[in-house]
Amino acid sequence: MKFNTWAFMASALFMLTNCSNDDTTRTSDPVTEAQFPCVNGMAGAYPCDGFDLMSHISVEELGGAGAEGNDSWGWTDPETGKEYALIGTTTSSAFVDMSDPTNPILLGRLPTATTNSLWRDIKVYNNHAFIVSEAAGHGMQVFDLTRLRNVENPPQTFTADANYNEFGNAHNIVINEDSGFAYIVGSNTFNGGPHFVNIQNPSNPTAAGGHADDSYSHDAQVVTYNGPDTDYTGKEVLIGSNENEVVIVDVTDKNAPTQISTIDYSNIGYTHQGWFTEDMTYFILGDELDEINFGSNSRTLVFDFTDLDNPTFHMEYLGPTAAIDHNVYVIDNTLYIANYSAGIRAVDISNINSGIMVETGYIDTFPTNNNTAFNGAWNIYPFFASGNIVVSDIEGGLFIVRLTE
Template identity: 35%
Template sequence: MFDSPLRRGLTGVLTAFWLWLSVLGVQGQGDVNLDEGVLSHNMEAVAFIPIADMLTEKVNDIASWYDEEDDITYLLVGCENGTALFRMLPGARPIFMGKLPTQSVTSLWRDIKVVHGHAYIVSEAPAHGMQVMDLEALRAWSPLDGPVTWVPDTVVSTPSTAHNVVAFEEASKVIQVGTSAMGGGAVIFDLSEPSAPSLIGGVSEWGSLHDAQALIYNGPDAAHVGKEILFAAGGESLWIFDITDASDVHLIGTSTYTNPHFSHQVWVSDTHDHAFLGDELDETSAGGATRTVVFDLTDLDHPHEVDVHVAETTASDHNQYTHGEWLFQSNYRAGLRMLSDAWPQPNVLTERGFFDPLEESFGPGFQGAWSHVICEEEGVLAFTSINEGLWVVRPRFARLDNVAISLCEPGTIPTPNVWSMTLKVEEGWSFPIEVQVEGVVMTTEQDNGWTVTEPGSTLLYFEAWGLPGVQPSVKLTSQRSTWSLNMLTPDALWFAHYEDADGDGFGNPNMPVWGCGDLPGTSTLPLDCQDWNANTYPQAPELCDGWNNDCDDEVDEGTAQLVWYADSDGDGFGNPNAPVVLSCTPLNERVLTPGDCNDSEATMYPGAPALEDGMDNNCDGIIADLEINPCPGDFDLDGNRTINDMLQLLSNFGCESGCSSSMDNQDTVDTADLLVWLGVFGLDCD
């Protein structure tokens, strides 16, 4: 969808470049205390992208795509004026890739879902439709390209607006809700061809639906196992539809709940036996604390309220999603909240942590956290804060700390180590938890697995060879979820250096040296294309020297052009009065030095020796001393004034400057010169 010359020839070193970025931090975050000015418990900031960096005034929804082929996570952030795209660098640091602009006008409401590597984007902006983008196009982007403008592959024009879009990857479908069609109900699209969604049915009889989740049901109600079920929030109720046949959707069951105001969003537990529903307006309309209504789903025909979790804040709730035993909520002014339904009592919600960037505002209202995504590979969550920007946070329901002696001395190459780590698991998990250490090569087989049976600390002791550039990490697999942890000990970080022979600060990508801290004569930037030339490195200024200074496979492009003068006589000096040519490379019969007073005489140029030929050999404007011809009019210097000399004068007749046949020292050749020459014709030169 775009091209960049900076990218060409550099793709082989980008992995190391990303590693360097993760070490130093992205966009100036490396030395910033991101947790300052926020309230948090069991969650810590990893990265923050201010809203201004996304070229918008407000953000809304967020989605993610994990590219298994390249092992990279991408974030898609809804903005008033489009969708901002980010690539996660190592260390869970997002880097801005540019924007996919809105299809029509700006709108606070934009929703994004990803199915089969394609993004489906809807909005309440008039005539927006549904944008479809094949996310494999993101692979071609390089951090050296900078932010670019992206375009959709397809736009589905009907419905023209929608409040939300639901991903149903298991069935290769997306479902729009709150649309301009079907009375605001659901509109179902088949994704057999992901870039060409096909409308196959919908729901219109039960009014507008605000948000929904679609899944293939595998819960306790045997009558509906294996069916395609849509759980929807709308009006003042929970709605459950059978959408197995999109052309014949029918309602299975519905239920209201205590003190309803606006049923905003619902999400089902991973066991499909409970649903968690948020009412967006009960806090502003009726007051009181933030509520999460819990529904029993053992009988889908008769869902019913079984519990209400009441938080310690009074913030309005917005979007919530489960990950195994964990329920994460984006609750506007209360920020991102982390709850568990597994410990100490199953199916009873208990708050375990939170991250609130609006530290002094807990009340109802519509500022703060809008939505979030779980990035499993990085072990982090990314969430949007409407007026602030994009946050990446790491939940600390489990901690991994190095208790061994320093794994790597600064300025040295790593050696094999015996490692010890302490794993501390907080309450909230379902047990037992299987522990697997990754990112290292064990010296013995079968020695990198443990089992944790209850909350508390576990010592992990093992012998291993460290892999350069890779930190040890731990993957926790409970009965219901998997989460990755990284050891955050700075002195455990090994990373690649690259030989920097020319000292320009950029290393040779073909000459890696693995080590810790600063290694003399090396660089952590493996981007030099000519390590013997200190004037060549990425983004170096082009010097018009015939070299590819900025390592983009182009020579002398975009530089200030040099002025080339005509040099017809080949004496190395150009005619200052002839038309010039601008170029950054040498040109035939042209030179960079002007000053030739006669470009048809190779013996006339600044500094030329005097030849006693009556010409201004050194171009100083006078004919003097040894330049004086002892026999004026003898232009061929044969010692006689002959017809040949007259013919040479006539050939220069009309010359107005720099004239070699002038007889009266006026530097011109006219009638006066001809008369003077005729006056000496036939006279002996002696």
């Protein structure tokens, strides 16, 4: 395995400066070469433009025979600077050492807490992974990621360090790393609205209330707000993607969460997931069913959140294919889209104020087609300081990709 001092220092500096996931300063590794660089529109077997394929681990290796991939996240060890991919599958959560991105090592799996499920979601806080699933009675598994530092004879079968069972099934988990609170959404509690959990002591999570007034929330982003609306500076604000609308909630007081506003839009299919721009002026949303219901190309919606009490529709962006957009994240002036059968897409948002968004690159992890169907890239994790990007693919498993130098 290569040890890259430059990458180690970049990752360590990132952790020491305590950057949160959504404001990572990206660097790149000038030494490690991709297994499959993007040449003449192909990275190995995968169509590409501007993305190299560093390496790939199949979903069968990650989750066992018959497994499918779903969500993903990442962790950078603050002591070693090593990067790890955390990959959800139908059977388990897989932990992969990415310190050499061209030779990733599957360290082991944490099996599902109850039964297998198509849906598993993972987030990280204070060197612990927090895992939920739609599996009945699953609750929230807590796994101490520092255990990955000394794994002998991988892959191992791990056990959870704690289980939080104040809910059973849940669709997703959101964590505000600034406050140390997790927000369970789409669970069998609080009408599917956010279920608050204090995780400041990760091995002993405790219930902290919830918000049932806005009904089912499919996904959310929670931030300590420092955007243009000074009325809410320093407040803890939840942006919920709630099936048929976007909901903005002040969750600073866990005993008295307060709705700030809501906004909907034309041709609603399924309000799925969204992410703030880094200045918190705009909220960028993916609707999971509009391509199916209305026949458009991949449609991403942008809302102006300058005034949280009065959000407005700003623009829509249509991608080059009819594939369904799933999860979106922002780094600097780039929007990364997990675009199901069209793979990962990168979109320049530097001119978003003027209503201009332009695709700058992609790598298609599902090369069979770009149909409007639930195949391919489920999620991406673009927040590593090294520039390595994790793609979790339903049929393909783990892809480690990077923007072409």
